[in-house]
Amino acid sequence: xxxxxxxxxxxxxxxxxxxxxxxxxxxxxxxxxxxxxxxxxxxxxxxxxxxxxxxxxxxxxxxxxxxxxxxxxxxxxxxxxxxxxxxxxxxxxxxxxxxxxxxxxxxxxxxxxxxxxxxxxxxxxxxxxxxxxxxxxxxxxxxxxxxxxxxxxxxxxxxxxxxxxxxxxxxxxxxxxxxxxxxxxxxxxxxxxxxxxxxxxxxxxxxxxxxxxxxxxxxxxxxxxxxxxxxxxxxxxxxxxxxxxxxxxxxxxxxxxxxxxxxxxxxxxxxxxxxxxxxxxxxxxxxxxxxxxxxxxxxxxxxxxx
Amino acid sequence: xxxxxxxxxxxxxxxxxxxxxxxxxxxxxxxxxxxxxxxxxxxxxxxxxxxxxxxxxxxxxxxxxxxxxxxxxxxxxxxxxxxxxxxxxxxxxxxxxxxxxxxxxxxxxxxxxxxxxxxxxxxxxxxxxxxxxxxxxxxxxxxxxxxxxxxxxxxxxxxxxxxxxxxxxxxxxxxxxxxxxxxxxxxxxxxxxxxxxxxxxxxxxxxxxxxxxxxxxxxxxxxxxxxxxxxxxxxxxxxxxxxxxxxxxxxxxxxxxxxx
Numbered sequence: 001x002x003x004x005x006x007x008x009x010x011x012x013x014x015x016x017x018x019x020x021x022x023x024x025x026x027x028x029x030x031x032x033x034x035x036x037x038x039x040x041x042x043x044x045x046x047x048x049x050x051x052x053x054x055x056x057x058x059x060x061x062x063x064x065x066x067x068x069x070x071x072x073x074x075x076x077x078x079x080x081x082x083x084x085x086x087x088x089x090x091x092x093x094x095x096x097x098x099x100x101x102x103x104x105x106x107x108x109x110x111x112x113x114x115x116x117x118x119x120x121x122x123x124x125x126x127x128x129x130x131x132x133x134x135x136x137x138x139x140x141x142x143x144x145x146x147x148x149x150x151x152x153x154x155x156x157x158x159x160x161x162x163x164x165x166x167x168x169x170x171x172x173x174x175x176x177x178x179x180x181x182x183x184x185x186x187x188x189x190x191x192x193x194x195x196x197x198x199x200x201x202x203x204x205x206x207x208x209x210x211x212x213x214x215x216x217x218x219x220x221x222x223x224x225x226x227x228x229x230x231x232x233x234x235x236x237x238x239x240x241x242x243x244x245x246x247x248x249x250x251x252x253x254x255x256x257x258x259x260x261x262x263x264x265x266x267x268x269x270x271x272x273x274x275x276x277x278x279x280x281x282x283x284x285x286x287x288x289x290x291x292x293x294x295x296x297x298x299x300x301x302x303x304x305x306x
Numbered sequence: 307x308x309x310x311x312x313x314x315x316x317x318x319x320x321x322x323x324x325x326x327x328x329x330x331x332x333x334x335x336x337x338x339x340x341x342x343x344x345x346x347x348x349x350x351x352x353x354x355x356x357x358x359x360x361x362x363x364x365x366x367x368x369x370x371x372x373x374x375x376x377x378x379x380x381x382x383x384x385x386x387x388x389x390x391x392x393x394x395x396x397x398x399x400x401x402x403x404x405x406x407x408x409x410x411x412x413x414x415x416x417x418x419x420x421x422x423x424x425x426x427x428x429x430x431x432x433x434x435x436x437x438x439x440x441x442x443x444x445x446x447x448x449x450x451x452x453x454x455x456x457x458x459x460x461x462x463x464x465x466x467x468x469x470x471x472x473x474x475x476x477x478x479x480x481x482x483x484x485x486x487x488x489x490x491x492x493x494x495x496x497x498x499x500x501x502x503x504x505x506x507x508x509x510x511x512x513x514x515x516x517x518x519x520x521x522x523x524x525x526x527x528x529x530x531x532x533x534x535x536x537x538x539x540x541x542x543x544x545x546x547x548x549x550x551x552x553x554x555x556x557x558x559x560x561x562x563x564x565x566x
Binding site for chain 1: 309310312349353354355356357358401522523524525526527528529530531532533534535536544545546547548549554
């Protein structure tokens with residue numbers, strides 16, 4: 001092929017990623033399990049599973065269910081809390097030449113702020129992603145993400161304490177996602193990520209009961225991709241801050257589509273579960289596409305379809 | 307830790323061995339490192355079925371480089387139904403070996419399998435027998451469709467319990483153990499949760515160390531998604547709560563460590 005140097009770097013709020021491919025929070029742990037399959041050094045960033053101020057036990061099982069071309073999950077943000085995360089997971093991630101984005105969850109504004117402040121002096125943390133869109137927990141999570149006033153307020157509160165750039169992760173379970181995007185931008189968000197999962201339900205007709213113990217779960221996987229592309233496109237047209245696009249990305253083609261719709265970077269989520277090599281295939285596939293289309297800089301893709 | 311690979315395995319052969327129960331032999335690199343009690347993730351060709359099917363390893367043949375999987379077809383249009391149509395020469399994506407496997411202990415081990423929990427006990431019986439243990443197996447079935455039973459006899463005494471009383475003890479595996487007054491210095495069990503609960507209780511009463519192999523709906527199969535947890539007595543090492551990962555930290559646990 002061509003021996004031209006491809007420019008694959010993208011920038012999010014002053015943080016340069018070596019390529020636009022990251023992983024979606026909750027699908028990759030803190031990277032350790034997937035390091036047996038992929039070279040974490042080749043990722044633009046690792047986004048960790050949500051971390052709270054204290055350990056969270058998560059929901060009862062069954063926590064996952066398969067649906068056509070997708071899955072439902074209601075893990076409920078099981079996590080070891082910030083202390084264990086900082087002692088164990090951050091040193092693990094430090095071994096790799098990739099950016100580290102910590103996803104932060106909480107039941108109250110104070111919970112979020114405690115984690116944000118705690119991570120303020122962590123040089124190993126490049127950015128924070130604030131989860132105001134988890135559909136599987138009763139308190140916190142989505143409760144902060146479905147009302148524009150609440151979105152703006154939590155964003156402002158986090159921005160006042162955060163020392164790293166702040167990504168607000170938006171829920172698709174709203175009437176107009178651009179309203180939430182504008183509210184986050186007004187609150188000072190540096191970057192937006194979308195979409196979190198869509199609330200779904202599966203019923204076992206033999207047992208005549210819910211498949212998930214939580215009754216509802218967040219739907220993800222290739223079936224939601226067109227919805228995510230539409231929402232990224234809408235948000236890109238509504239705000240000036242950069243967007244991390246996610247939702248059903250399983251191939252380089254999906255990732256490119258998301259960038260053309262307006263995403264500066266993309267996150268691979270559910271695909272990791274059924275293809276642990278998905279991220280590497282997407283990194284390679286984007287480069288091949290750029291060469292084939294004679295595009296020198298991946299940034300030319302961002303929002304190119306208007 | 308055993309090396310995990312996701313690769314296209316070649317089907318050596320497949321046969322139906324009982325109502326809804328299939329035996330599939332695959333040539334895969336996973337056979338080289340697999341141990342009794344581990345499982346593999348099997349992926350469907352139907353791309354609308356995203357998640358792998360976790361299936362326990364029934365037999366390992368390192369010389370031939372093959373794994374035997376014995377599984378139940380769970381219904382019409384399911385992933386396991388698709389897998390049951392595979393024939394010699396076909397290929398199928400497999401990831402494994404996964405999970406921890408059984409520790410090989412005891413001079414007089416008792417292996418207890420119930421229903422589709424019977425298959426993983428076969429490789430364990432073989433390994434313990436090869437190590438010089440005097441194995442006894444207690445197998446529970448719904449009726450007289452006693453799949454794999456004859457193969458267990460090669461590794462020691464076999465006792466049967468059936469739900470309908472058509473063969474052996476009419477009742478549960480624990481009923482059979484009591485009826486036959488069986489004794490052991492260690493117990494290994496795999497089967498439905500009520501069975502595991504009863505076996506755990508029996509082992510605790512008798513003061514016998516007991517390992518159970520657990521089952522739960524899985525997504526990633528490698529410990530990242532936290533979908534397949536079970537409750538633990540003590541704080542788990544990964545999330546520091548009381549929920550441990552079956553796919554990664556199990557599926558085999560000391561019975562006293564997990565809530566059943």
